[in-house]
Amino acid sequence: MAEYVGIDLGTTLSGLAYLKPDGNPEIVPNSDGERLTPSVVFFEAHEDVKLVGSAARDGGEPDRTVFQIKRYMDDPEHLVEIDGKKWTPAEISALILSKLKRDCSKIIGEIKEVVITVPANFNELARKSTIAAAEMADLKVKRLVNEPTAAAVYYAHSQGVQGRILVYDLGGGTLDVTILNVEGDNIRILTSEGARHLGGSNFDEMLLEAYAEQYRKQTGAKLFTDERHRRRVLQTTEDAKKMLSKLQRVNDTVANDKNDGIARIDLTRESFEKLIRQMLTRTVMLVEQALDSAKLKTSEIDHVVLVGGSTRIPKVKTVLEKLFGKTPKSCGNVDECVALGAAIFAKRSARIQEVCNASYGTLAMVYNARTGDEKLMNSIVIPKNTPIPCSRTQIYQTSEDNERVIEVDITQGEDEDAKFVDVIGRITLEVPPNRPKGCEIAVTFSYDENQRVRALVVDKLSGRSREVAVSYKGAGVLSEEDLKRKSAHLRTMRIE
Amino acid sequence: MFKKILQSLSRSQTAKTETAKQVPAKNPAPAAHQARGVLNQIAQPAATPSKSQTPEELCQITPKMSKDQIKAQLKLLYRRYNRSASSLDSKIRSEADQMLTAIVTVREKNFGEI
Ligand SMILES: Nc1ncnc2c1ncn2[C@@H]1O[C@H](COP(=O)(O)OP(=O)(O)OP(=O)(O)O)[C@@H](O)[C@H]1O
Numbered sequence: 001m002a003e004y005v006g007i008d009l010g011t012t013l014s015g016l017a018y019l020k021p022d023g024n025p026e027i028v029p030n031s032d033g034e035r036l037t038p039s040v041v042f043f044e045a046h047e048d049v050k051l052v053g054s055a056a057r058d059g060g061e062p063d064r065t066v067f068q069i070k071r072y073m074d075d076p077e078h079l080v081e082i083d084g085k086k087w088t089p090a091e092i093s094a095l096i097l098s099k100l101k102r103d104c105s106k107i108i109g110e111i112k113e114v115v116i117t118v119p120a121n122f123n124e125l126a127r128k129s130t131i132a133a134a135e136m137a138d139l140k141v142k143r144l145v146n147e148p149t150a151a152a153v154y155y156a157h158s159q160g161v162q163g164r165i166l167v168y169d170l171g172g173g174t175l176d177v178t179i180l181n182v183e184g185d186n187i188r189i190l191t192s193e194g195a196r197h198l199g200g201s202n203f204d205e206m207l208l209e210a211y212a213e214q215y216r217k218q219t220g221a222k223l224f225t226d227e228r229h230r231r232r233v234l235q236t237t238e239d240a241k242k243m244l245s246k247l248q249r250v251n252d253t254v255a256n257d258k259n260d261g262i263a264r265i266d267l268t269r270e271s272f273e274k275l276i277r278q279m280l281t282r283t284v285m286l287v288e289q290a291l292d293s294a295k296l297k298t299s300e301i302d303h304v305v306l307v308g309g310s311t312r313i314p315k316v317k318t319v320l321e322k323l324f325g326k327t328p329k330s331c332g333n334v335d336e337c338v339a340l341g342a343a344i345f346a347k348r349s350a351r352i353q354e355v356c357n358a359s360y361g362t363l364a365m366v367y368n369a370r371t372g373d374e375k376l377m378n379s380i381v382i383p384k385n386t387p388i389p390c391s392r393t394q395i396y397q398t399s400e401d402n403e404r405v406i407e408v409d410i411t412q413g414e415d416e417d418a419k420f421v422d423v424i425g426r427i428t429l430e431v432p433p434n435r436p437k438g439c440e441i442a443v444t445f446s447y448d449e450n451q452r453v454r455a456l457v458v459d460k461l462s463g464r465s466r467e468v469a470v471s472y473k474g475a476g477v478l479s480e481e482d483l484k485r486k487s488a489h490l491r492t493m494r495i496e
Numbered sequence: 497m498f499k500k501i502l503q504s505l506s507r508s509q510t511a512k513t514e515t516a517k518q519v520p521a522k523n524p525a526p527a528a529h530q531a532r533g534v535l536n537q538i539a540q541p542a543a544t545p546s547k548s549q550t551p552e553e554l555c556q557i558t559p560k561m562s563k564d565q566i567k568a569q570l571k572l573l574y575r576r577y578n579r580s581a582s583s584l585d586s587k588i589r590s591e592a593d594q595m596l597t598a599i600v601t602v603r604e605k606n607f608g609e610i
């Protein structure tokens with residue numbers, strides 16, 4: 001049996017690693033002989049089989065193929081309909097995890113418990129869906145760990161470095177920036193910032209537009225009119241993008257599927273860099289945000305570590321080099337280090353101190369006694385970056401005489417302007433009648449190591465209290481029973 | 497020094513609509529995020545960045561502002577709109593995307609390209 005196993009469930013690629021008896025992690029290949037499995041599922045029409053991986057990606061039936069499901073893990077309304085059956089993102093992810101589990105256990109023995117990685121800015125629902133996906137695939141989740149944390153754990157382990165590390169993880173679908181401190185065997189996360197919908201796929205789409213434009217110019221026709229052909233061209237643009245990480249110039253030809261002729265595409269690295277420059281500026285702004293959030297200057301970062309397939313783009317390195325005045329280091333195999341780090345994490349989680357990924361608080365009218373100002377604000381109880389597990393309390397006052405029901409809105413977000421935060425829940429507490437306004441109410445938030453939050457409201461006068469798990473209920477979250485049923489069903493499926 | 501009075505969304509909603517009237521229509525505030533999966537949103541004027549506005553107008557940058565003020569404003573806006581860029585609501589997402597483009601354009605004009 002493999003005791004310490006880590007899985008990187010990526011937007012475009014997934015991988016599984018285990019910790020060898022000598023304490024070093026290793027990637028376990030799938031049954032197709034690949035170290036990483038494309039996160040793509042194909043629902044075969046004739047045989048009752050679900051293909052996962054390269055076969056699915058290259059199959060070419062877009063109506064029956066699911067790409068990038070990870071982007072929808074927090075969308076309770078995103079359902080994929082195939083042959084009249086609706087699949088949730090968690091169920092699709094479960095198929096990918098099943099493939100990894102089945103294939104890899106042939107090599108390393110039974111896999112029961114795993115650490116799964118998620119983007120640092122994955123919200124509660126996305127985390128829950130990930131855990132549900134694992135359970136359906138008959139895997140017990142020991143811990144979820146943030147992807148950049150896992151990558152940094154691997155980097156620190158393999159390079160034996162100490163000090164402050166900034167991890168820049170630009171993958172297929174997301175950018176994660178994490179700053180952490182390594183001291184001996186102990187790792188302390190200082191902050192994590194993320195951007196969803198910013199990654200290699202965006203660059204592919206931009207190139208696709210450029211291809212379509214060129215095609216229109218040269219032939220007067222449309223490059224694609226259906227999803228199938230668009231996918232095919234998208235694959236071509238991704239290949240060209242990768243070539244441009246090695247070469248200065250790529251010559252390509254494209255055609256549509258309507259015999260409108262062939263167009264020549266001449267791409268230079270320079271023109272590609274120009275195309276993605278603004279996107280890269282956004283990534284720099286996220287790095288700056290992370291530095292601000294940790295109250296650090298660029299000069300206070302000892303190592304800049306590159307993670308994620310998109311950091312192979314040379315411009316990414318030069319931009320970061322300019323910003324930090326030092327050469328960023330690649331953590332070896334940029335698309336494997338998250339899984340490798342997760343396997344190490346499975347054994348060493350106790351030595352890794354993580355922080356709250358977001359601020360939690362409530363809405364309050366805040367009076368400043370000195371200036372006389374009053375403002376409706378997002379009043380933060382637990383600030384982002386507080387080491388977890390943790391618990392914090394703030395005292396508030398009631399606003400009206402004879403208030404019978406106290407309502408506490410739970411906010412998530414850093415902005416003090418209430419317009420720019422999410423209200424993710426509400427606690428109501430009934431209190432005794434005939435009390436003047438100004439009674440004290442204590443609001444406590446606590447945060448566990450899986451980034452799950454609880455809120456407690458206590459009416460000080462009566463001692464009445466109410467505690468809730470801050471979570472997304474209802475749509476998108478499965479009941480225990482549903483999970484068991486789906487898990488049993490999945491075990492009977494042919495997944496290859 | 498500070499007195500904090502609990503205020504819930506349902507109660508502040510009425511007050512909000514009042515203040516909303518005073519907000520100039522051009523205020524480029526984004527809608528709050530995560531349309532679904534979130535209990536409720538704070539009412540606010542819908543703010544679609546309009547095509548006719550320059551990046552500076554969208555970012556509320558005035559000629560009088562110092563470099564430091566511009567930098568601070570861009571940071572604030574980047575944080576806000578990067579957050580809305582992961583909204584589940586595609587309209588909010590595309591508005592956030594337009595704002596991020598404006599933010600980057602203003603940054604490039606004032607502080608050079610990366
Ligand atoms: N040589 C290369 N040059 C440019 N881009 C590359 C290269 N190799 C891989 N990529 C890109 O890297 C991305 C995949 O990276 P990675 O495997 O780290 O992402 P992921 O883990 O699936 O996604 P995420 O971390 O966003 O969930 C793809 O967009 C791919 O096109």
Ligand SMILES: [Mg+2]
Nearest residue numbers: 010171308338
């Ligand atoms: Mg990744």
